[in-house]
Structure formats: C-alpha cells, structure tokens
Amino acid sequence: MRSRYGLSDWDAAVSALCAADEVAIACHVNPDGDALGSLMAAYLGLRQLGKRTFASWGTTPAKIPYGYGFLHVEDALTDPAALPRTDTFLALDCGAADRLGELEGRASDSRCTINLDHHPGNDNFGALNLVVPTASSSAELVMRLLQDCGVEIDRAIAVCLWTGVVTDTGRFQYSNTSPETLTLAAELLGLGVPAPDLASEIWGSLPFAYLRLLGVVLGRARLVAGAGLVYSWVGLDDLEVTGTSLDEAEGLIDALRSTRDADIAVIFKQQDDGKFRVSLRSKGPRSVGAIARARGGGGHELAAGFTAEDVEETVEGIRRDLTR
Numbered sequence: 001m002r003s004r005y006g007l008s009d010w011d012a013a014v015s016a017l018c019a020a021d022e023v024a025i026a027c028h029v030n031p032d033g034d035a036l037g038s039l040m041a042a043y044l045g046l047r048q049l050g051k052r053t054f055a056s057w058g059t060t061p062a063k064i065p066y067g068y069g070f071l072h073v074e075d076a077l078t079d080p081a082a083l084p085r086t087d088t089f090l091a092l093d094c095g096a097a098d099r100l101g102e103l104e105g106r107a108s109d110s111r112c113t114i115n116l117d118h119h120p121g122n123d124n125f126g127a128l129n130l131v132v133p134t135a136s137s138s139a140e141l142v143m144r145l146l147q148d149c150g151v152e153i154d155r156a157i158a159v160c161l162w163t164g165v166v167t168d169t170g171r172f173q174y175s176n177t178s179p180e181t182l183t184l185a186a187e188l189l190g191l192g193v194p195a196p197d198l199a200s201e202i203w204g205s206l207p208f209a210y211l212r213l214l215g216v217v218l219g220r221a222r223l224v225a226g227a228g229l230v231y232s233w234v235g236l237d238d239l240e241v242t243g244t245s246l247d248e249a250e251g252l253i254d255a256l257r258s259t260r261d262a263d264i265a266v267i268f269k270q271q272d273d274g275k276f277r278v279s280l281r282s283k284g285p286r287s288v289g290a291i292a293r294a295r296g297g298g299g300h301e302l303a304a305g306f307t308a309e310d311v312e313e314t315v316e317g318i319r320r321d322l323t324r
C-alpha cells in the first residue's frame with residue numbers, strides 16, 4: 001500500500017475501511033452518474049471484503065434517477081432514516097456536508113467520516129479527507145481506494161466505476177479528462193465493461209415523450225446578447241403536458257450548450273416545491289462555480305448548480321455578474 005495523490009489521510013482511510021465491520025455509504029442528493037456509480041462501486045467492493053455495507057442518500061424517498069437501472073441501486077439502497085449508525089461513514093462526491101441532505105448530521109456524528117470527493121473548495125468536513133480536485137470523478141478515487149483495500153475490481157464494480165467516469169467527463173470530452181483518467185478507463189474496459197451498452201442505457205434510452213419536452217425547452221431558449229449566456233427552463237406544467245419527469249431532463253443542459261453563440265448555458269428545472277434547481281455549464285474559462293457559490297450552491301468551475309425561486313430575476317443577476 002502507498003499513499004496516493006499526496007494525501008496524508010489516504011493510508012488512514014484504507015486502514016479504517018479495512019478495520020471496519022460495517023460501513024454506511026452515502027452520496028449527494030439528486031445523485032448523478034458519478035454519485036451513483038461511486039456509491040454502488042464502494043458498496044459492492046466493501047461487501048466483497050465481507051463488510052456489512054449500507055448505501056443511501058439524503059432524500060426520502062430515495063428515488064433512483066432515470067437511466068441507471070443497470071446499476072441495480074435498489075438492491076443496495078436504504079432510506080436515509082433507516083441507515084444504520086455505523087462507526088465508519090463514507091461520504092462520496094459531496095463538496096460540502098450539506099450535500100448529504102437528510103444525512104448531513106452523520107458527517108459529524110459518526111466516529112470516522114471519510115470524505116471522498118473531487119470538488120474544488122470541498123470544506124474537508126470529514127475526519128479523513130480524500131479530496132482530489134484534479135480527479136475526473138469520485139469514481140476514479142473510489143477505484144484506487146478499493147484496490148488499496150484489497151478489493152478485486154470485478155466486472156460488476158467496473159461497470160459502476162465506468163458509469164461515474166463517463167458521466168462526469170461527459171464521455172471524456174471535458175477538461176477533467178487526464179491521461180490518468182484514460183489509463184483507468186482502459187483498465188475498466190479490459191475488465192469487460194460493455195461500454196456501448198452502457199452508453200445506450202445512459203444516453204439513448206429516454207422515452208419518446210422526452211423529445212417533446214426537448215422541443216418545448218429548446219423552443220423557449222433565450223440568448224442573452226452580450227453575456228455569452230443561453231438559458232431555458234422546465235416548469236412542472238411542461239412535465240405534465242409532455243408526460244415526462246424531472247429525472248429524464250438531465251440531458252437538456254447538453255442541448256443548450258451546443259450553440260457556439262454562448263459559452264455559458266443555464267437550465268432551470270422546477271421541483272415539486274415550486275423552486276428551481278439551476279444547472280450551469282461553462283465551456284471555459286469563465287467560472288460558473290463562482291456564480292453558483294454566490295447563490296448558496298456549488299460545484300466545479302465548469303459545471304455547477306444552485307436553487308432559485310424565480311427564473312427571470314436569477315437570469316438578470318447572472319447577466320449582471322457576467323458583464324460587470
């Protein structure tokens with residue numbers, strides 16, 4: 001075993017996980033491919049070592065997002081209120097403790113909280129912090145952590161890890177794709193990951209109704225001249241009219257960002273409580289992380305999010321920030 005990524009806590013985290021009989025694992029609320037893939041890889045890997053493992057995220061009920069059925073998260077998932085209180089708590093892909101939602105208290109209550117993440121500006125909320133902002137994904141870190149714990153990365157674990165890497169790198173197109181990322185991806189392919197099948201599951205299995213929603217959202221997209229900003233929104237009534245659900249709408253932001261006339265894309269997605277989850281993407285170098293942090297959210301410099309009450313007011317604020 002060797003310390004990885006120059007992290008002083010790495011070896012201690014490996015020792016803590018190896019010594020634990022049971023581990024509760026949680027990823028962030030509204031989990032994406034990296035959160036789910038990291039969660040399931042850690043769950044399967046630690047189980048392979050004979051530990052009792054429990055997986056959750058802090059939303060009740062924990063609804064599994066669309067397109068990730070092949071991860072079989074339902075086999076592992078415990079609702080947050082039922083998550084056993086274990087000494088060792090592994091938090092995955094959470095830039096801050098509040099990303100744990102209903103499980104935020106576990107970060108401070110557990111005897112040993114391991115905070116594994118790749119968000120810049122992570123506030124090191126764990127007792128042990130494995131934060132590597134240069135990593136493509138949390139899945140990349142989970143793979144090395146599991147290997148250092150003696151886990152054999154089998155095909156099922158490789159599928160989970162691949163999911164995290166391909167979703168967080170946008171299929172290897174973003175700047176977080178490093179030589180190390182591709183080396184790791186090559187290892188995963190070598191383990192038999194069915195990459196085309198997974199791509200088709202993740203990006204090519206939306207219901208026809210999604211195309212109607214896409215039409216609505218693109219039809220009302222607006223370009224904010226002078227700010228390099230394109231935005232659109234999805235209201236609860238759009239979901240009702242088109243017969244779609246919000247977790248099918250994750251890809252809308254990618255359609256918006258495909259224009260050369262804007263380097264920043266923003267989508268507003270209305271939640272059941274009426275508020276909007278805002279997703280931001282930048283083609284670089286301008287940071288959307290700063291915009292999200294200033295509004296109580298967070299994320300990476302080129303992909304970030306926050307929650308807002310009103311679309312037009314928020315766009316006006318972002319426009320002001322971008323043009324000053």
Ligand code: 5GP
Pocket residue numbers: 028032095096099278279280296297298299300303304305306307
């Ligand atoms: P997405 O737009 O895909 O929901 O999120 C993009 C990135 O921003 C992800 O890394 C996600 O974890 C992060 N993010 C999204 N919403 C929030 C938020 O409300 N708070 C924080 N801290 N990070 C967020």
Ligand code: MN
Pocket residue numbers: 034035093118137138168
């Ligand atoms: Mn991630």
